[in-house]
Amino acid sequence: MANDPEISTRQKGDVSVIDIKGDVTATTGQPIEDAYHSVTAAGTKKILMAFAADCYINSGGIAILIGILSASKKKGQAVRMTGLTAHFQKIFAMVGLTKYTQIHPSEDAALKDF
């Protein structure tokens, strides 16, 4: 039943963009973590997580994202997010993720925020 995520990375100047489509859950989170580790190994200090509008994100996926924000804080990386629906923006604020990342309405706005 899971919609396996399609994860890809690309560079926009000095920002590493991680594009995320599909499910963001405990069982599908590994490729997202792999993408984070990949851009980190390449030395990036600025990461934009770009979610597709139809992403399904549950508490297991939120745990994956907290883990990435935890690691990025230790490494001094800045993480921004975009593409999230109003519902998930609300949930991320409820959980407190927005204390550790900024959510932007568009990729351009997020890129300008670094």
Place this chain on the structure above:
Amino acid sequence: MASENKFQLHLPSALGVEKVAMDFAAAVAKTMNFPADRVDDLKTAVAEACINAIEHGNKMDASTKIGISLTVDEGRLQVAVHDEGGGIGQITTPNIESQIEGKTDTRGWGIFLMKSLMDEVTFESTPEGNVVKLIIHLEK
């Protein structure tokens, strides 16, 4: 399907089936004219209740099932999620600061989300298993 205002669904204990329950609950909520943002809240809460039932109640045992019962009352929708497991353990509220610092596990947000998004949430342990009831009102 049961009586006119009650709808039931049984699903195998496998992660991913919560999406079926989400769509089921959303379809009923839409017929009751819940606004789109409240339907989204309901979908997330139902998903989290199902995930807990599968992971913690039924321990991912594929031979077990979860049950989803929707009861429609005037201006109110109740979703009860049943599992076949033992008692619910202590419910603790996760702490984002502690998780970011790596002091605690990053999981455990399901019950927090249910309580944050629904108007009422109750947890019961019965001899047959656990029941989580999610209640949402048209007039919030």
